[in-house]
Amino acid sequence: MKRSNCLIEVCEDFDSFSKRIKTSFIEGNNSKMFRNTIWYRSLLDAEKSCLKEDKLKKIHYKFQDDKEMVEEYNVDTQVLLRRAWKVKGKLGGEGKWDVEIGDPIPDATPHIEGIGADFMESKDQPILTRRNTRINLEWRIRNLPYPIETYSVSANNDERCIVIRTTNKKYFKRLQVPELDRLNLPIEQANIQCSHSFNTLIIAYKKPQQLLDMDKEWYLELNKVKPIKDIPNDCKTQ
């Protein structure tokens, strides 16, 4: 009883709730465990707004603890292209976007003041980006010229990360897997796959069933958020 109370609170309309309860009874509880996670509930609780641009669907979340997140979905493939968090400094101010998945947002305002432009990694150093596909979580590390035998990629469940080591001691990285953390799922070595081509090391982690289910259900849930219609028209020349 207590649990259903919670769910009633977080659901916008009662209909969808009762429907979901039914389906969950039909399919059995196990695969729908994600609904009980704090993450899924906070997603439901968050204030959402939606914007549609051609093939892109952008969702802005404002969570109850004042955090902000933006997601971009491809409408055709339903794949999450980008997820970014707003990071605010302790002293206040505008804050910056920290990209969790997808290509980093190019900096429109290059560092003029401060040390930013004065000290940074060289252009030829390895760059890590995240790009998820429908079935995999993917990390791509560009500018890594060493052959595939150099790398050892292992799951470390004590520190909840995937560790990349190199035998020539040139590169080392701990990869966090927030998707699995949020669902409290373990990182399994068997799900990790590596490939290396064009100076790029690609690490793919097969999405577990829970995550696949959640992605699917959440995309349907997002259809309820009505896109904003009256956005100021971007200047269209003839």
Add this chain to the structure above:
Amino acid sequence: MASIAAAQVQEVRSITRIERIGAHSHIRGLGLDDSLEPRAVSQGMVGQKMARKAAGVILQMIREGKIAGRAVLLAGQPGTGKTAIAMGLAQALGPDTPFTSMAGSEIFSLEMSKTEALTQAIRKSIGIRIKEESEIIEGEVVEVVVERAAGGGGARVGRLTLKTTDMETNYDMGAKMIDSLLKEKVQAGDVITIDKATGKINKLGRSFARARDYDATGQQARFVQCPEGELQKRKEVVHTVTLHEIDVINSRTHGFLALFSGDTGEIKSEIREQINGKVAEWREEGKAEMIPGVLFIDEAHMLDIECFSYLNRALESETAPVVIMATNRGITRIRGTNYKSPHGIPLDLLDRMIIVPTSPYSHQELREILNIRCEEEDCQMSADALTVLTRVATETSLRYSIQLITTASLVAKRRKATEVSMEDVKKVYSLFLDEHRSEQFLKEYQDEFMFNDGSGDAPQLMEVSQ
């Protein structure tokens, strides 16, 4: 190997670079001993013992940081070391205590109201020490390369290679970073941390792997392990920021417009209140610590009555810094009124101040100061030339005779002498008039100058209309 040589050449160059010399560049502190007794000649300070002792007491008061909103007035004739004492106080306080120095006339601006300028100056003088998570790069230096970009006078570019036991990364450096690396004398084998936000470099010691390079290590070389794991880490670091900086961070209108307006303009009082609340909260939770600093207003008689009444109020606030003012005026009109008052400061504000007088220097002290300035301006002066300069200083002013140091040394260089002689000083004394002789000259030839109608009213009119 060539790159190391290049770095060394660079280093020599940056050491020999001559800094521009300011009027008070020889001041390095208040010249007090541990019991706050003034030494006769120390840290560039000469004489003025009572005033320096008083400044020492004030220094102690500031360091303890308990008392907010005290005001101190340094009063004395021109050229008696008021600004020097304030500079010395700033040096003695160290870089961690905020010290804001401004001239009284600075607050009159078209872009900002007087009280806004004063508020900003006051808030610049209060520091907040706060813990913040920041990105730190920690690793052992493999190589430092500094080279000049192609073409004459191109900007310097540098590359720094750092490693841990597990990885290695190259970084590009700009001119500022190269300078601070050279200043810290960072070389291959050192283990350093770099704060990514501020660029601050911290040397932790030398790597154990280099323990055998005996010749390359000093006596107190500390050996540390090469760090493990990733180069970039997140760490809690203690920062000192001023209240004004927090104001600015929170008041910037977003969008790229903020980039082009370097100045901050006026800051809304709501934002300030919000930040005061936040800071009070942090202090209560023990997350932050307040460091009251010093606001120094030179030429304080240039403030007007509105500023004085604003200061009266502002000094009562809990977050007020110690305000030090300096003036060389006697009993004069308070700006913005027709009333006269000592030092041109209203009596109610004077009542809240402790007044430190400075008195004219003695003959011997003048000689000592001129000697220090000669060293500072890199000028060899013969004993009799110094005696003449001291005579000039007693008869005209200290500032005028300091002007004669470099001019005389240039004259001496013209005749290829290594030392400035009495003749050189005499020559520049005849070349350049002091204020008194100039006045004499004007009185003599006044009739032949432009716009001269014989009445002395014009300058007075200017003083009145503001």
